[in-house]
Amino acid sequence: MTGVEIVEVCPRDGLQNEKRVVPTDDKIELVHRLIAAGARRIEVASFVHPRRVPQMADAEAVVAGLRPPPGVRLTGLVLNARGLERAIATGGLDEVNYVVPATDAFGLANQGRGTADCLAELPLIRKLCDEAGLDLTVTLAVAFGCPYTGDVSPPAVVEAARRIVDVRPDELALADTIGCAVPAEVTGLFRALRTLPGLPPLRTHFHQTRMTALANVHAAQAEGVTRHDASAGGLGGCPFAPGAEGNAATEDVAWMLRRSGHDAGLDIDRITETGRWICALLGVPSRSGLAAAGPFPGADLARRDGGLSD
Amino acid sequence: MTGVEIVEVCPRDGLQNEKRVVPTDDKIELVHRLIAAGARRIEVASFVHPRRVPQMADAEAVVAGLRPPPGVRLTGLVLNARGLERAIATGGLDEVNYVVPATDAFGLANQGRGTADCLAELPLIRKLCDEAGLDLTVTLAVAFGCPYTGDVSPPAVVEAARRIVDVRPDELALADTIGCAVPAEVTGLFRALRTLPGLPPLRTHFHQTRMTALANVHAAQAEGVTRHDASAGGLGGCPFAPGAEGNAATEDVAWMLRRSGHDAGLDIDRITETGRWICALLGVPSRSGLAAAGPFPGADLARRDGGLSD
Numbered sequence: 116m117t118g119v120e121i122v123e124v125c126p127r128d129g130l131q132n133e134k135r136v137v138p139t140d141d142k143i144e145l146v147h148r149l150i151a152a153g154a155r156r157i158e159v160a161s162f163v164h165p166r167r168v169p170q171m172a173d174a175e176a177v178v179a180g181l182r183p184p185p186g187v188r189l190t191g192l193v194l195n196a197r198g199l200e201r202a203i204a205t206g207g208l209d210e211v212n213y214v215v216p217a218t219d220a221f222g223l224a225n226q227g228r229g230t231a232d233c234l235a236e237l238p239l240i241r242k243l244c245d246e247a248g249l250d251l252t253v254t255l256a257v258a259f260g261c262p263y264t265g266d267v268s269p270p271a272v273v274e275a276a277r278r279i280v281d282v283r284p285d286e287l288a289l290a291d292t293i294g295c296a297v298p299a300e301v302t303g304l305f306r307a308l309r310t311l312p313g314l315p316p317l318r319t320h321f322h323q324t325r326m327t328a329l330a331n332v333h334a335a336q337a338e339g340v341t342r343h344d345a346s347a348g349g350l351g352g353c354p355f356a357p358g359a360e361g362n363a364a365t366e367d368v369a370w371m372l373r374r375s376g377h378d379a380g381l382d383i384d385r386i387t388e389t390g391r392w393i394c395a396l397l398g399v400p401s402r403s404g405l406a407a408a409g410p411f412p413g414a415d416l417a418r419r420d421g422g423l424s425d
Numbered sequence: 426m427t428g429v430e431i432v433e434v435c436p437r438d439g440l441q442n443e444k445r446v447v448p449t450d451d452k453i454e455l456v457h458r459l460i461a462a463g464a465r466r467i468e469v470a471s472f473v474h475p476r477r478v479p480q481m482a483d484a485e486a487v488v489a490g491l492r493p494p495p496g497v498r499l500t501g502l503v504l505n506a507r508g509l510e511r512a513i514a515t516g517g518l519d520e521v522n523y524v525v526p527a528t529d530a531f532g533l534a535n536q537g538r539g540t541a542d543c544l545a546e547l548p549l550i551r552k553l554c555d556e557a558g559l560d561l562t563v564t565l566a567v568a569f570g571c572p573y574t575g576d577v578s579p580p581a582v583v584e585a586a587r588r589i590v591d592v593r594p595d596e597l598a599l600a601d602t603i604g605c606a607v608p609a610e611v612t613g614l615f616r617a618l619r620t621l622p623g624l625p626p627l628r629t630h631f632h633q634t635r636m637t638a639l640a641n642v643h644a645a646q647a648e649g650v651t652r653h654d655a656s657a658g659g660l661g662g663c664p665f666a667p668g669a670e671g672n673a674a675t676e677d678v679a680w681m682l683r684r685s686g687h688d689a690g691l692d693i694d695r696i697t698e699t700g701r702w703i704c705a706l707l708g709v710p711s712r713s714g715l716a717a718a719g720p721f722p723g724a725d726l727a728r729r730d731g732g733l734s735d
Contacts, residue, residue: 262722294714295721298643299685323636326677326714330640333608360717367636375609404604404636407670411605411635412575 119377120156120342121365122318123149125393126177127158127192128362129350131170133397139173143180145393146189149347152385154365156188158212158344162198163226168354178207190252194226196239203247210250212288213240215279217255217272220263221292225256225355230275237282253279254288254320258304259296262356269300273307286316288344291331292356294324298334305338318342321363323349323402328363329371336377343368348390349402364403366390370411384410429687430466430652431675432628433459435703436487437468437502438672439660441480443707449483453490455703456499459657462695464675466498468522468654472508473536478664488515500562504536506549513557520560522598523550525589527565527582530573531602535566535665540585547592563589564598564630568614569606572666579610583617596626598654601641602666604634608644615648628652631673633659633712638673639681646687653678658700659712674713676700694720 126146130137137145146159159181165172174191183189188209191202202211215237216222219229226233237253244251258272272289279287289304301319308314319335319342321328332343344362351362366387369379387405394401401407436456440447447455456469469491475482484501493499498519501512512521525547526532529539536543547563554561568582582599589597599614611629618624629645629652631638642653654672661672676697679689697715704711711717 260721265722293722294718297681297684298640324714324718325680326633326636326639326674327681329636330608330643330681333640333643357722360714364636370635371607371637371640374607404634404670408604408634411570412572412603 116376116378118341119336119372119379121154121369121379121381122156122158122190122342122344123154123347123365124158124344124362125149125346125348125350125365125390127161127171128344128352129346129348129393131161131168132352132354133170133350133399135397136170137396139176139180141396142173142177145389146177146181148389148392149386150183150187152389153381155186155380156190158190158192161192162201163192163194175201175205178205181207196236196243199240199243203243203249208249210252210285211244212252212254213237214254214256215275217257217267217275218261218264221257221261221356224263225353234275234278237279241282241284250285252286252288252318253284254290255279256290257292257356258289259291259300260293262293269304269307272304273311276308277311280311280313280315283313284315286318286342287314288318288320290320291322292353294322294328294360296321296331297327298330301331301334302338305335305340316342318344320344322351322361323363324360329367332363332368333371336372341377345369347386348394348406350390350394350397350399361402364390364405366403366405370405426686426688428651429646429682429689431464431679431689431691432466432468432500432652432654433464433657433675434468434654434672435459435656435658435660435675435700437471437481438654438662439656439658439703441471441478442662442664443480443660443709445707446480447706449486449490451706452483452487455699456487456491458699458702459696460493460497462699463691465496465690466500468500468502471502472511473502473504485511485515488517491517506546506553509550509553513553513559518559520562520595521554522562522564523547524564524566525585527567527577527585528571528574531567531571531666534573535663544585544588547589551592551594560595562596562598562628563594564600565589566600567602567666568599569601569610570603572603579614579617582614583621586618587621590621590623590625593623594625596628596652597624598628598630600630601632602663604632604638604670606631606641607637608640611641611644612648615645615650626652628654630654632661632671633673634670639677642673642678643681646682651687655679657696658704658716660700660703660707660709671712674700674715676713676715680715
């Protein structure tokens with residue numbers, strides 16, 4: 116078994132696109148259930164304008180209510196310096212996740228400005244994070260396809276990544292925001308990033324819209340990318356990305372990776388149960404395979420340490 | 426673009442496990458719609474005992490009603506010589522698909538006998554196919570996991586495959602009957618098969634139970650396996666394999682492969698539409714990603730971004 120990291124994004128990506136606004140106390144319970152299931156890095160809120168994303172209007176209250184044990188890292192999504200200042204002011208986060216759109220069209224719809232403007236603010240974001248002692252992850256959104264322009268140019272993505280890497284983020288993620296990537300594209304784009312000097316650790320963010328999320332995680336793993344966003348119950352979507360149906364489900368990703376010899380340190384049954392719980396609370400069906408399938412018959416997951424794994 | 430073959434199994438695997446028994450005329454229409462969408466190899470029925478699988482009781486009538494154009498190959502699933510004789514008697518098939526279970530427990534539940542007995546009948550099956558001028562595919566079921574025993578021993582699968590290859594089938598398929606395989610296992614098992622002399626072309630049969638089907642197709646492709654079973658709408662399951670929830674959806678597999686440079690020759694929109702049609706007829710939700718996602722964005726979505734950028 117080798118280690119792999121799953122960043123749990125259900126409290127943010129999972130809840131931001133649901134009609135029903137989850138009460139603050141239930142969000143706090145969700146995070147605590149995820150921690151009890153072994154999650155060690157959790158995106159707990161999005162510091163965006165409450166009128167644009169009312170599901171995230173209580174971001175500060177959520178963070179204030181969390182009691183993470185040592186070793187658990189909390190992160191929050193920010194789209195600009197104003198959101199970052201809110202995130203810093205909570206005093207409860209370990210890192211923030213700043214989003215740069217790979218296309219102007221998505222950027223304008225999602226955050227009111229295009230790629231260049233988001234890149235231009237990045238040095239300030241880095242400076243503010245440094246001053247506040249927060250780690251900075253940058254996520255390059257719609258890196259594999261855009262709800263407005265369709266195909267996205269890989270060289271343009273690599274160029275945006277180069278600009279991001281110049282600002283020394285602690286991590287860079289490629290996001291398939293609408294779930295249209297296929298493994299060959301994942302392989303190609305992560306390989307292309309390897310040409311950039313000073314590359315930080317990489318992370319993936321895949322949606323299951325066209326059922327390719329786990330295939331894409333597998334392809335990224337094969338390229339040495341061992342950090343992956345996922346959402347309990349497969350919840351997820353973006354209010355400004357039509358057709359973004361569900362993140363890769365944490366339990367499904369963890370199952371696939373563990374049976375492939377990569378342990379994310381999660382209690383897969385408890386994650387599955389947590390996904391069922393939050394989906395029931397929202398009144399939506401789970402998009403998780405494991406939630407429907409139930410436990411694998413007769414298997415002792417921990418016993419498997421490779422065998423045929425390569 | 427390189428070629429790849431998708432064997433459409435919706436009329437057989439897709440319908441055999443649904444509560445509602447589809448009328449013969451609708452089955453025939455399903456096959457004709459699939460042909461119109463570009464399907465060139467279709468598993469149209471299962472010649473099993475009608476009391477055991479009432480959904481397939483009209484196998485002969487289905488075949489009799491089909492009018493495949495030149496270039497379309499029809500296949501039928503058989504579990505024994507008696508089923509094969511029924512399949513031959515239709516006079517309308519090009520090939521048959523004989524199932525050998527990788528575990529005795531699944532074999533006893535699925536077809537009333539274990540691995541050894543199914544292997545022992547294989548020379549007779551080959552002889553009858555030769556006499557009838559039918560191609561013979563052999564599918565090794567539960568090759569990656571069994572609903573009754575859990576993990577399946579890869580060396581035992583390879584040994585069963587060796588026995589099958591001895592009988593010179595025209596093709597050998599590995600089936601993940603309950604949808605528990607992960608890509609590392611797919612890679613390992615297909616690589617292990619390569620050690621067998623006289624290996625025929627290989628095919629995959631993946632279920633989407635734990636959301637790994639497309640990842641597994643991708644892994645098999647990387648090993649040079651370019652033939653894949655899939656089912657329009659993601660329908661599928663086995664009455665004797667609890668938890669086998671849905672085949673890989675044809676439209677999702679075809680989308681992933683085409684965007685990876687492998688063309689199955691299908692009209693993906695028409696396959697998606699056919700999947701929607703049969704799911705509506707059955708009164709079940711589609712399990713296809715593409716059916717929910719709609720067409721990949723581009724011109725259409727770009728024209729209606731006004732309401733989203735508020």
